[in-house]
Amino acid sequence: xxxxxxxxxxxxxxxxxxxxxxxxxxxxxxxxxxxxxxxxxxxxxxxxxxxxxxxxxxxxxxxxxxxxxxxxxxxxxxxxxxxxxxxxxxxxxxxxxxxxxxxxxxxxxxxxxxxxxxxxxxxxxxxxxxxxxxxxxxxxxxxxxxxxxxxxxxxxxxxxxxxxxxxxxxxxxxxxxxxxxxxxxxxxxxxxxxxxxxxxxxxxxxxxxxxxxxxxxxxxxxxxxxxxxxxxxxxxxxxxxxxxxxxxxxxxxxxxxxxxxxxxxxxxxxxxxxxxxxxxxxxxxxxxxxxxxxxxxxxxxxxxxxxxxxxxxxxxxxxxxxxxxxxxxxxxxxxxxxxxxxxxxxxxxxxxxxxxxxxxxxxxxxxxxxxxxxxxxxxxxxxxxxxxxxxxxxxxxxxxxxxxxxxxxxxxxxxxxxxxxxxxxxxxxxxxxxxxxxxxxxxxxxxxxxxxxxxxxxxxxxxxxxxxxxxxxxxxxxxxxxxxxxxxxxxxxxxxxxxxxxxxxxxxxxxxxxxxxxxxxxxxxxx
Numbered sequence: 001x002x003x004x005x006x007x008x009x010x011x012x013x014x015x016x017x018x019x020x021x022x023x024x025x026x027x028x029x030x031x032x033x034x035x036x037x038x039x040x041x042x043x044x045x046x047x048x049x050x051x052x053x054x055x056x057x058x059x060x061x062x063x064x065x066x067x068x069x070x071x072x073x074x075x076x077x078x079x080x081x082x083x084x085x086x087x088x089x090x091x092x093x094x095x096x097x098x099x100x101x102x103x104x105x106x107x108x109x110x111x112x113x114x115x116x117x118x119x120x121x122x123x124x125x126x127x128x129x130x131x132x133x134x135x136x137x138x139x140x141x142x143x144x145x146x147x148x149x150x151x152x153x154x155x156x157x158x159x160x161x162x163x164x165x166x167x168x169x170x171x172x173x174x175x176x177x178x179x180x181x182x183x184x185x186x187x188x189x190x191x192x193x194x195x196x197x198x199x200x201x202x203x204x205x206x207x208x209x210x211x212x213x214x215x216x217x218x219x220x221x222x223x224x225x226x227x228x229x230x231x232x233x234x235x236x237x238x239x240x241x242x243x244x245x246x247x248x249x250x251x252x253x254x255x256x257x258x259x260x261x262x263x264x265x266x267x268x269x270x271x272x273x274x275x276x277x278x279x280x281x282x283x284x285x286x287x288x289x290x291x292x293x294x295x296x297x298x299x300x301x302x303x304x305x306x307x308x309x310x311x312x313x314x315x316x317x318x319x320x321x322x323x324x325x326x327x328x329x330x331x332x333x334x335x336x337x338x339x340x341x342x343x344x345x346x347x348x349x350x351x352x353x354x355x356x357x358x359x360x361x362x363x364x365x366x367x368x369x370x371x372x373x374x375x376x377x378x379x380x381x382x383x384x385x386x387x388x389x390x391x392x393x394x395x396x397x398x399x400x401x402x403x404x405x406x407x408x409x410x411x412x413x414x415x416x417x418x419x420x421x422x423x424x425x426x427x428x429x430x431x432x433x434x435x436x437x438x439x440x441x442x443x444x445x446x447x448x449x450x451x452x453x454x455x456x457x458x459x460x461x462x463x464x465x466x467x468x469x470x471x472x473x474x475x476x477x478x479x480x481x482x483x484x485x486x487x488x489x490x491x492x493x494x495x496x497x498x499x500x501x502x503x504x505x506x507x508x509x510x511x512x513x514x515x516x517x518x519x520x521x522x523x524x525x526x527x
Contacts (some may be wrong), residue, residue, distance in 0.1 A: 004071035011216025088308030146260025411480020415454025441511035458499030
């Protein structure tokens with residue numbers, strides 16, 4: 001009888017896993033097949049199942065075996081990983097660090113601004129029992145429920161490992177380093193206990209979660225639900241690679257994604273400095289790239305308060321206490337509440353919004369609670385048939401109504417400088433540029449090198465507000481360049497949008513990108 005499948009933390013089938021299956025009447029051994037299938041000649045019912053495989057943490061659990069419901073066994077590979085929980089917090093509050101380690105490790109807290117600042121050592125961590133710092137993942141699809149680290153075997157309060165957030169807001173990183181030299185870093189967003197600056201910056205933690213495939217699902221791999229069997233070879237099995245007509249979003253409902261998971265995409269190697277190129281495919285559009293902008297603010301002397309998008313949604317960010325709200329890099333996923341709160345602030349109360357990213361606000365998410373979200377991707381076929389500009393437009397309105405621009409496919413996965421279209425605009429003050437000049441050639445973006453207009457790019461649309469001015473356009477092929485736009489509202493509000501994921505990767509190394517961003521901040525703060 002097929003009793004189940006066994007897979008790792010990426011839902012990849014594991015072969016030759018040794019199983020011991022026992023109850024008071026029976027004891028047998030079996031091994032998983034190349035497909036991850038596990039067969040055993042046993043009657044249905046409750047059993048104690050023990051799993052062992054070299055390179056993975058062993059596991060024992062009570063399983064109810066049923067012939068029509070194969071069990072999904074999960075093992076966790078030997079590696080150093082961690083995350084803080086909550087991942088976002090206010091100054092003075094506490095988070096617990098949750099680390100998966102095979103050896104004793106040292107943990108330190110750092111703040112990532114213009115310089116990496118060592119805040120303090122948190123100590124060495126190990127346990128009396130062998131490999132007791134090794135975490136356990138649940139069986140089944142824990143992308144929906146979370147990995148729940150520090151839940152199993154952490155019954156004593158002394159085993160809980162809490163850290164109080166520093167007074168200063170910002171992007172913090174925990175550095176975990178094992179005795180062998182293994183290293184892993186993970187971010188921690190610290191918001192202020194009370195507003196302390198004119199500028200509020202949103203870290204795009206909803207986007208981080210949408211792209212996080214730890215557990216085997218993200219909003220890009222199996223976005224609606226797990227397939228019934230784990231993957232053997234992605235290129236031969238996943239429809240995104242095998243079906244030329246594949247649409248990634250073709251369902252009406254999508255399973256939840258939990259924030260309660262480590263985020264390997266946000267890891268920053270120990271020796272990386274802020275002006276180093278952003279190495280890696282994923283790092284270029286998540287926290288490591290956003291760090292570059294935060295460092296630029298500090299280099300230029302602009303105080304700011306940092307918030308998670310989820311903190312904004314749940315009411316911890318009061319927009320009326322700030323002159324400017326800034327989001328950067330790739331804030332693709334927003335809740336409906338976030339969108340309409342910012343729109344009302346800009347349109348009705350004179351708020352100033354700077355959108356320094358690309359493919360932003362493209363899709364609505366529902367935040368079911370503070371650790372779980374559902375993405376409202378909708379059916380892409382319906383979106384096209386009904387002429388919606390984005391997934392957000394399908395359920396609400398085009399985000400161009402707020403941003404002035406919206407993502408389109410021309411220019412995707414290319415990068416180029418911008419070309420000046422309105423050199424006499426105040427945005428270009430003190431830059432010395434003329435119409436037709438280009439800027440934004442330099443970039444730290446290694447995934448898509450080429451310039452400040454790139455990776456994914458936004459352009460104006462029929463839904464852009466009246467009076468939207470296009471001051472520059474990217475030189476990307478196929479007329480795919482991002483458009484830099486500005487518009488003002490009757491209440492005194494204003495929006496400045498650059499429409500490019502690669503823009504923040506240029507701000508530290510391109511003088512014109514730096515200067516025009518500073519011009520906008522200075523004008524918005526003074527207004």
